[in-house]
Amino acid sequence: MEPASHGLRESATFDRATIHAIQRAAETGIYDIRGWGAKRKLPHFDDLLLLGASMSRYPLEGYRERCDTDVVLGTRHAKHPLRLATPVTIAGMSFGALSAQAKEALGRGASEVGTSTTTGDGGMTPEERGHSKHLVHQYLPSRYGMNPDDLRAADAIEVVLGQGAKPGGGGMLLGQKITERVAGMRTLPVGIDQRSACRHPDWTGPDDLAIKILELREITDWEKPIYVKVGATRTYYDVKLAVHAGADVVVVDGMQGGTAATQDVFIEHVGIPTLAALPQAVRALQELGVHREVQLIVSGGIRSGADMAKALALGADAVAIGTAALIALGDNHPKYDAEYRELGSAAGYFDDYQDGRDPAGISTQDAELSARLDPAEAGRRLANFLRVMTMEAQTLARACGKAHLLHLEPEDLVALTIESAAMARVPLAGTNWIPGEGL
Amino acid sequence: MATLIDLAESPVRALNQALHSTAATSWRVRNPRGAHAVACGIREDHTVDVEGHVGYYCAGMNQHATVTVHGNAGTGVAENMMSGTVRVRGNASQSAGATAHGGLLVIDGDASARCGISMKGVDIVVGGSVGHMSAFMGQAGRLVVCGDAGDALGDSLYEARIYVRGTVKSLGADCVEKEMRDEHLAELAELLKAAERDEDPADFRRYGSARQLYHFKVDNTTAY
Numbered sequence: 001m002e003p004a005s006h007g008l009r010e011s012a013t014f015d016r017a018t019i020h021a022i023q024r025a026a027e028t029g030i031y032d033i034r035g036w037g038a039k040r041k042l043p044h045f046d047d048l049l050l051l052g053a054s055m056s057r058y059p060l061e062g063y064r065e066r067c068d069t070d071v072v073l074g075t076r077h078a079k080h081p082l083r084l085a086t087p088v089t090i091a092g093m094s095f096g097a098l099s100a101q102a103k104e105a106l107g108r109g110a111s112e113v114g115t116s117t118t119t120g121d122g123g124m125t126p127e128e129r130g131h132s133k134h135l136v137h138q139y140l141p142s143r144y145g146m147n148p149d150d151l152r153a154a155d156a157i158e159v160v161l162g163q164g165a166k167p168g169g170g171g172m173l174l175g176q177k178i179t180e181r182v183a184g185m186r187t188l189p190v191g192i193d194q195r196s197a198c199r200h201p202d203w204t205g206p207d208d209l210a211i212k213i214l215e216l217r218e219i220t221d222w223e224k225p226i227y228v229k230v231g232a233t234r235t236y237y238d239v240k241l242a243v244h245a246g247a248d249v250v251v252v253d254g255m256q257g258g259t260a261a262t263q264d265v266f267i268e269h270v271g272i273p274t275l276a277a278l279p280q281a282v283r284a285l286q287e288l289g290v291h292r293e294v295q296l297i298v299s300g301g302i303r304s305g306a307d308m309a310k311a312l313a314l315g316a317d318a319v320a321i322g323t324a325a326l327i328a329l330g331d332n333h334p335k336y337d338a339e340y341r342e343l344g345s346a347a348g349y350f351d352d353y354q355d356g357r358d359p360a361g362i363s364t365q366d367a368e369l370s371a372r373l374d375p376a377e378a379g380r381r382l383a384n385f386l387r388v389m390t391m392e393a394q395t396l397a398r399a400c401g402k403a404h405l406l407h408l409e410p411e412d413l414v415a416l417t418i419e420s421a422a423m424a425r426v427p428l429a430g431t432n433w434i435p436g437e438g439l
Numbered sequence: 440m441a442t443l444i445d446l447a448e449s450p451v452r453a454l455n456q457a458l459h460s461t462a463a464t465s466w467r468v469r470n471p472r473g474a475h476a477v478a479c480g481i482r483e484d485h486t487v488d489v490e491g492h493v494g495y496y497c498a499g500m501n502q503h504a505t506v507t508v509h510g511n512a513g514t515g516v517a518e519n520m521m522s523g524t525v526r527v528r529g530n531a532s533q534s535a536g537a538t539a540h541g542g543l544l545v546i547d548g549d550a551s552a553r554c555g556i557s558m559k560g561v562d563i564v565v566g567g568s569v570g571h572m573s574a575f576m577g578q579a580g581r582l583v584v585c586g587d588a589g590d591a592l593g594d595s596l597y598e599a600r601i602y603v604r605g606t607v608k609s610l611g612a613d614c615v616e617k618e619m620r621d622e623h624l625a626e627l628a629e630l631l632k633a634a635e636r637d638e639d640p641a642d643f644r645r646y647g648s649a650r651q652l653y654h655f656k657v658d659n660t661t662a663y
Contacts, residue, residue: 193655
C-alpha cells in the first residue's frame, strides 16, 4: 500500500530520513560518517537565469563565431602560471580516498581537454603525475606524503585551509582504506583509522601564512602559482586575508562541495552555499583592486556548463568539480544498482565513500573493486563531460554576446528567488530589485 | 673555503637560489637578522653556517645538507626535513622539526611548543626543555629531550618514540610511559652521540603510544 494514497501524512519535520537517522543513532551510539556533500536543498545556480541577447544586446552566432575559453591562473607572482584550455578544473581528491585507477582517470580526463587536476591528502602518486598535464599539488595540515621533490614536480601548489564540506574540520580515513601502499605514503600503520589535522602544524593565522607562502616560493624558486583554498564561511574576510598573505589564486569551496568521509551533521550544518560565497569573494578582490589579478576558483556543487557560466558571470575565473567528476567516471551508475542495494544504498543515493566497498571501483582501495575501473575509459568519459560543460557554457555566453567565457558579467544574470537575488547580488527577475540594495 | 653571503647586502632569494643551483660546497651566511626561509629547500650536500638568529622555517624541507644556526631559530626550523642535519646552537621557537620525514635536528638550547609536531621519521635531540604539545600526532622518528617536557607530551601519538631525561608535566591522550629496554638504551646512546651530547641514557624515561585511539570508538570519546 502507498501510505499517502490512504490519507497518511508524513511529517515535514520528522521525515523518513530524519526518523531513520534517529533510529540509527539510537542503535549504534555513534554519529553517521559519510561521503558526498550537503544533500539538503540550498539556494544554488539553478536559482539564477542568464539574459540572452535581443534588441538591446547583440548575440554571437552559435555555431560559427568564436567564444574562447582559455584562462591563465597564477599571474600575480609565479614565473610559470598555469595556462588552461577551459576554466573548469578537477578539485583535490586524495589517493587513499580514491583508488589509484580513479586518480589516473581524473588526470587522463583533465589532460585530454587541457585542464588541471589536483592531488589530495596523502601525497602525489606517480600514476597521477604521469597522466596529468597540469597537476596542482595540495599542501594540507597533515602533510602526509609531503616532500620537496613533489612540490617541485607540481605545476601549482594549493595551500588548503579548509573545504566546503567541513570548514574547520580535519579528516578521517577509516582503517579499511589504509592499505599497505596508502599507509606507506602516509607513514602510518596499516589498517588504523587515520586522522588528518584541522590546523596546519607550523603556522597560525594569516600573518604566519604569508611567511609560509614565502617559504614555499623560496623552495620552488618562485616558479609555481600558490593557491589558497578555503571552505566557504566568512568568505569576504578569508579572501582578503588570503590575498594579503600573498596568494596567486584563491579557491572558495561552498558547502555543497564533496568529501570522502565526514560526519553528516558537519556536512549539512557548517558553511554557506557556493552561491552565497562567490559574490563575497569577488567583492573582497574588487575592494583590494586585484580582481582578475588574483584569480578566483569556485567549487561546491558545480554540475554543468550552466553552473559554470553563471559562476563566471558572477566573477569567478574558473570553477572546479569533484562530485560531478566522479559521477562522470562512473560513480552511482545504474549498472551497479544491485550491488549498491546490497550495501544498503541504491544508484543515485550512494554516498558511503568512507566505507571502501564502492562497486564502481572509485572510492575504494580494494584491489578487485578498483580493477573494475578502466582509467582510460573512465578518463574518456570525464573528458567528454568536461567538453560538454565547456560547450554548454559557450552556448550560453554566445547567447549573451560574449566572445570569451570570462566576458560574462553580473549584468547578464537575474535571480528567480529573493534569497538568490540577495546572495548573488543580482536583481530579482523582472525587477530592478536587489535585496539589501534598496528599490 | 666557504662562500660568504651577507644578508645585509643580498636578499634571501639570492642566497636560496645560489644554494639550489650549485653543487655541494660550504657556505657562510652573515647578518641573517631574523630573516625567514633562510637556507630552505636545499637538495645538495652543502654545509651552511648561519652566523646569527633566523626567523621562520630556516632549513625547511632540507635534503642532504648540514645547516648550523649559530643563534636562535624562529618557528618551524627544519620543518618537513627529509634528510641531512640541522643544528641550532641557541633556542628554537614553536613547531621545530614539524612533519619532518628524516634527518637529524639538534637544538642545543630549549625548544618551544609543538616541537616535533606530526613528525614522520626525523630524529630530534633537544639539549634543554620542550614546550607543550610536543610530538603531537607524531607518526615516526625519535624525540629526545635532555631537559623537561611541558603539558600534553605525545598527544594522539602514533609510532614516534620519545625519551625525556627530566620531568614531564603531563602526558597527552594515548601517550604512556614504557619500559626502557636494552634496544632503547642503545638507540638513545646513538642519538645522543650523533647530537654530540654526553648525557647518560640510563637517566632517561621512554614514552610512546598506548595505541588505544587507533580506531575510532564510541568508548574513546571522553579521551579526545
